[in-house]
Amino acid sequence: MPPRRRQRPLPRGYALFNAGVRLVAWLTSLAAVLMLAYVGKEWPSKSQVVVAGALGCAIAMLNDSWDMLATTDASMIVPRLAASRRVLHDLFSMALCVGGIIMMWVSNISLSSEKTSEQRNQEKWIMMALWTLIAVVAWRLIFAVWGCVDCSGDARRAARRRQRRRRRRNDPWDQMGIL
16 A cells, blocks of 8 residues: 655645634534424424434534544644545535435425414424524535535646656656666
8 A cells, every 4th residue: 555645734824714614514513403403302293304404414513523623733633534525525414414404394394274383383493493404505515516626626736746757757868767
C-alpha cells in the first residue's frame, strides 16, 4: 500500500468560514432532531413517521461535526474526509431527510375540515418540524454542490500530478540519469 500523502491545511479564513457554515447547519439539524423527538414523544402515533428525518439529521450532525473538527484542527491530527466522501455522506443524509419529509407530509393529510385543539396543536408541531427538516435538506444540498466544486478542484490537481509524472517518465534525459 503506497504511503498516504499528507493533506495540506486549508487557508485559515476558508477553514473558519467552512466551520462556521457547518456550525449553523449543525444547529439547524439539532433543532430538527429536537422537534422530531418532541413530536414522536407527544404523539406516539407519529413516532414511526419521524424516524427517517431524525436519522437523516443525526447523520448530518455527525458529518458536520467531523468536518468542523477536521478543518479547525491546526495540528492536523484529525484527517479531513475526501471531498467525494463528504458529498456522499451529505447526499445520504439528505435522502433520509427527504424520505422523512414525504412521510410527515403524507401522514399530516386530513380529510375532515373540523379539527380539535389537540389536532391543531399536533399539526402545528409537525409543520414546524417539517420546515426545519426542509432547512436541513437545503443545507445538505448546498454542501453537496460545494463538495462537488471541491471534487473538481481535487481532480484538476490530481490530473496535473499525473501529467508531471508522465513527463518525467518519458523524458529521455531523466531516463539516462543525466538530469
